[in-house]
Amino acid sequence: MANGIETGTRPVNFRKVGIVGCGFVGSASAFALMQSGLFSEMVLIDVDRDRAEGEALDIAHGMPLASPANIYAGDYADIADAGIVIITAGANQKPGETRLDLVSKNVSIFKSIVPQITHSGFDGILLVVSNPVDILTYVALKLSGLPANRVIGSGTVLDTARFKYVLGEHLGVDPRNVHARIVGEHGDSEIAIWSLANVSGIPIDVFSRLRGREHSAETMTKIENDVKNSAYEIIEKKHATYYGIAMSVKRICEAIVRDEKPILPVSNLMEGEYGISDIALSMPAVVGAEGIEYKVPAPFSDDEQARLRASAEVLKSVIEKLDL
Ligand SMILES: NC(=O)C1=CN([C@@H]2O[C@H](COP(=O)(O)OP(=O)(O)OC[C@H]3O[C@@H](n4cnc5c(N)ncnc54)[C@H](O)[C@@H]3O)[C@@H](O)[C@H]2O)C=CC1
Numbered sequence: 287m288a289n290g291i292e293t294g295t296r297p298v299n300f301r302k303v304g305i306v307g308c309g310f311v312g313s314a315s316a317f318a319l320m321q322s323g324l325f326s327e328m329v330l331i332d333v334d335r336d337r338a339e340g341e342a343l344d345i346a347h348g349m350p351l352a353s354p355a356n357i358y359a360g361d362y363a364d365i366a367d368a369g370i371v372i373i374t375a376g377a378n379q380k381p382g383e384t385r386l387d388l389v390s391k392n393v394s395i396f397k398s399i400v401p402q403i404t405h406s407g408f409d410g411i412l413l414v415v416s417n418p419v420d421i422l423t424y425v426a427l428k429l430s431g432l433p434a435n436r437v438i439g440s441g442t443v444l445d446t447a448r449f450k451y452v453l454g455e456h457l458g459v460d461p462r463n464v465h466a467r468i469v470g471e472h473g474d475s476e477i478a479i480w481s482l483a484n485v486s487g488i489p490i491d492v493f494s495r496l497r498g499r500e501h502s503a504e505t506m507t508k509i510e511n512d513v514k515n516s517a518y519e520i521i522e523k524k525h526a527t528y529y530g531i532a533m534s535v536k537r538i539c540e541a542i543v544r545d546e547k548p549i550l551p552v553s554n555l556m557e558g559e560y561g562i563s564d565i566a567l568s569m570p571a572v573v574g575a576e577g578i579e580y581k582v583p584a585p586f587s588d589d590e591q592a593r594l595r596a597s598a599e600v601l602k603s604v605i606e607k608l609d610l
């Protein structure tokens with residue numbers, strides 16, 4: 287099953303991926319996935335058919351220099367047996383806009399897209415990337431009727447990569463040795479989990495002292511804010527973010543297709559954890575061929591748990607206004 291064609295009783299092809307939405311994020315993700323060699327078939331769908339065809343051709347032209355794959359612009363019928371369908375369709379933020387500002391536009395786009403995905407007979411794993419990603423993961427779950435373990439949002443995988451990157455720069459260490467995580471909303475109420483942060487098992491405050499780097503409350507707040515505001519800064523400068531999220535999409539797809547079971551902070555349905563339920567929130571989970579395989583009950587500090595509940599309230603107040 288790890289790299290397989292069937293999982294359980296579902297005849298899905300884990301070497302086949304569909305991407306709905308071929309703008310900046312969809313095309314950058316398609317490019318990263320083509321280079322990864324994870325998939326032998328990639329279907330690109332966009333309401334702008336020319337866009338999907340153009341991206342498919344452009345990406346396919348790189349294939350002789352990478353791994354062979356069948357990459358084409360298609361329709362929903364083409365993704366019926368895909369192992370993973372990634373939704374990156376929808377409006378992106380303009381300078382000054384928050385992710386939550388996109389909610390009404392993108393919920394109505396999801397109301398058109400998700401039923402078409404499920405009507406195709408799709409029975410794989412749905413990976414939501416469009417923003418606000420936690421809200422849209424919940425919306426996709428409700429509209430699709432798929433089991434909760436198979437509707438995943440990219441969540442704070444990107445924010446966590448940004449956090450590791452910034453910490454790696456600050457501490458003068460390979461960011462892959464930094465074990466630290468952002469959880470909660472992929473957005474303004476996200477939370478940096480400092481209480482569990484470490485560098486190769488050494489608590490981060492201890493490592494900072496050893497390395498002669500500052501670890502004051504001011505420094506931590508600045509790092510956390512820089513991470514939270516990264517998207518605003520990039521959007522101000524180049525109008526969109528797409529490479530970091532494309533790498534995050536690739537990482538999540540690797541976890542699923544290879545059944546790797548890493549712990550990733552993906553958005554998933556909360557069912558009473560930390561007193562939170564009936565919303566999707568970015569929380570650490572073991573991700574494998576079945577999607578969310580285990581929700582990790584990480585021992586966050588009391589303050590972090592309180593901030594997590596506040597983040598959940600922000601999302602809940604948005605969901606309560608939706609007509610689903
Ligand atoms: N979760 C994350 O970490 C990130 C999420 N995003 C989000 O990804 C989304 C896409 O961003 P960009 O690619 O920059 O936007 P974009 O405007 O470049 O692309 C959006 C694409 O969606 C297509 N589309 C719109 N309605 C559609 C429909 N009904 N069916 C099929 N395709 C449809 C458009 O034709 C367009 O090609 C945004 O919501 C953005 O906020 C962006 C970066 C990171």
Ligand SMILES: CC(=O)C(=O)O
Nearest residue numbers: 379385417444517527
């Ligand atoms: C746009 C967005 O969600 C990000 O880059 O984090």
